[in-house]
Structures are given as C-alpha cells and as structure tokens.
Amino acid sequence: MFSYTFQWNQALARLPQMLEGAVVTMEVAILSMVLGIIFAITLTGFRLSGNKFLNGIAVTWVEIARNTPALFQIYMAHFGVASFGIHFSPFTSLLIGITFNNAGYLAENFRGALKAIPDTQTRAARSLGMPAIMAFNNVILPQMLRISFLPMSNQMVWAVLMTSLGVTVGMNYDLYGVTQDLNALTFRTFELFAIAAVIFYIIVKIINFGARLIAARLFRY
C-alpha cells in the first residue's frame, strides 16, 4: 500500500530515552502547576484586597496570560528578559512561561469559583472574630479550591501539553526535545513522534483518571 517501510524497532529502541524525557516533562508540569496555584491564590488575594495597585497587578497579569499565546510568554521569559542581561536556562524559561500562563488561567478560575461562595460566609466568619486573612484561608480558600478542582485538572493537562513548547527555547531533555534530537539522529520522524504522541496521551489519561479518583474520594457530599 505504501512505498514507505515503517521501522518501529529502531524507534522503539529509543523508548527508554524518551521515557526519561517524559519524567522531565512531568517535573516541569507539576512544578509549574504548584507554583501556578500559589501565584493564582496570591493574585486572587490581590483582587480581593481592594487595593488599587495590587488589583492592577492581578488584572494585568491575568489579562496578559489569557490573551497572548503561551509560546509568546515562553519567548518573553527567554529572549525578552535577555535584553535586561538576565539569561535563564531553557528549563527555567519554560517553567517561568508555563507558570505565568497557569497562574493567569487559574486566577480566573478561582474568581469564578469565588462567585459561587455566598458573601454571607465571609461575614459569618468575620463576626465570629476571625481576621480577614484567617477568614479567607480557613473558610473561603478550601471551598474555592474544591469548586475549581475540575478546571485545575484541565489546567494540569494544559501544562503537560505546553511543555512541548520548551523546544523553541532550546530545551532538549524533555519528551518533545528528546524526540526532536532523536529525529535529527535517525530520521524516523513519523515513528518517533507517534511514540511521543502515545506517551503524551497516556500521561494525559493518567491525569484525567487520577483527578476523577481524587475528586471521588475528596468530595463525597
């Protein structure tokens, strides 16, 4: 049917290297997610603070993160800041870019989740004598994280998929970077990238399944 002969053995022989790359991909995704959640909570706090300056920072961050391509954000973290004489390694640039993106999207999710929590809860907490920060941390935050759990798992999937952009700033030891290097070595483009695609697919499915499992365990009403 095809004049092309698939050589899966050659590509499959490289599987261990690619799996090592997949571990790096997961590292970046998990780190960017943890940092992203921390920044997103901070940004949400900024928005709630009522301080115009802090609110301005939060709004600017969220709007830039949501209205420009993730690739642009990674370029900015790598080539953009280089103009100021700051040179990040590809790993750091990728991490900064994805974290920036994650934080923006998550902050918007958190804002949506906050709308679902009645105002009266804050007031009740405050009238029990809790300081504002304590009321946020102990009453609002847990509910906010619970409501936005599903969007968070989606964002995690996005983070994994976005790691493939690292190759544009010279990242060569994550899953996509490794695949690209092997491709330059062996020219089995289709086979190698098909395997990479399968690995990405499996990772995403594991995340989806894990999220559903955690949700079922944590949120039994």
Next chain:
Amino acid sequence: MFHTSMSWADVIFLAQGAWMTILVTVISVFLGTIFGIFFGVLRYQVGPWWGAPVTFVLDIFRSIPLLIQLVLVNAFLGIVLRLQISGFTVACGVLTFYTAAYCSEIVRGGIEAVPFTTRRASRSLGLTWLQDMRYIVGPLATRVALPSWIGLALGVMKDSALVYVVQVTELLKSTQILITRLQEPLFLLTIGGLFYFVISFPIARLGGYLEKRWSND
C-alpha cells in the same frame, strides 16, 4: 530617545505574518465549527455507546500537544504517503480538527442544556426533528455555547502560533526571524504580543459580557 533599526520592509514582513495568523485562524475556526457542530449533534443523537469511536478520535486531538499533531500529520503526508502538500494546508487541516474536537464538546453541552421537556413539547406540536433543531434547540443552545465558542476561537488564534513547525511563517515566527536579524527581542516581542492582545482582549471581553448577559440567574 528611542532608536530601532527596524525598517518599513520589516513592518510589512510582520504584517504579512499577522495576516497569515488571521487567515489560518479564520479558515480553521470556520471549518472546525462546521465539523464540530456535525460531530456534536451526531454524538448527542447516537448516544455515548455508539458515539464512542467519534469521541475517542476527537479526544486524541485534545490529549496530544498541537506541535506533535502538526509534525505527525506533516510527516505522514510528506514522508509516508509522499504527497506534495503545502504546510499551510497541513496547518489548516490539523487546526480544523483541533477546533472541531473542542467545538463538538461545546455543542454537545449546549444541546444538553436545552430541557428535554421543551424538545418533547416542540415535537408534540408537530415539528420535525430538523425543525426542532433549527427553531427550538438552535437558539437555546447557542445562548449557552456562544461564550465558550468565542473562547475557543481565541484559543485557536493563540495556538496558531505553533504552525511555524510546518513552515508557515505566522506572526510569532516572523517576529522571531526579525529578532535573529535585528537583535531587539524585547521591542519586537512586545509588538507581536500586543497584536495578539489587541485582537484577543476585546473579543474575550465581549464573550464575558455575553456570558453574564445570557446566564439565567
């Protein structure tokens, strides 16, 4: 005060990149929406069991990085089938199915949001399935789906930045080419980013407004 070695030819070069971004986005979103509506209605009509193959295939587009989809399709057409297909066609084709995958999900959600009793009432008034879809489900589902669809269209525009991998010089790629030559990364990236922002921000706001305006509470 401010000095740049950017010439008018470079500005035109950037504008061409921007035009390419818009072209790829419009074609993919247009075709992707048609396919998305088709697949969404199909999946709703045949139910989860018979719809499983379609769901599975469309899910692949959402679970694999776009970069890999583009490389794979390009390699399959070019190396395996030995077809002479331009990168532009590959980019539009992949992005169309990428859009369709997300769009079918949105369409299905929209249709499911229409109360079943409303549809039953319309059918018992003598409307055919097509009339029911056209006059009852269509308008009601659009109200639910349009804000998400706007988000999707903007998402596709931003993701179209990745089509450089199949040799399509869109905005971000042309920005990068200029960076390599002029060595003014911050200035050029700001221009590129600003272009995306200026298109995306007002439309995103419109989507947010519609969502607020059309929500039931």
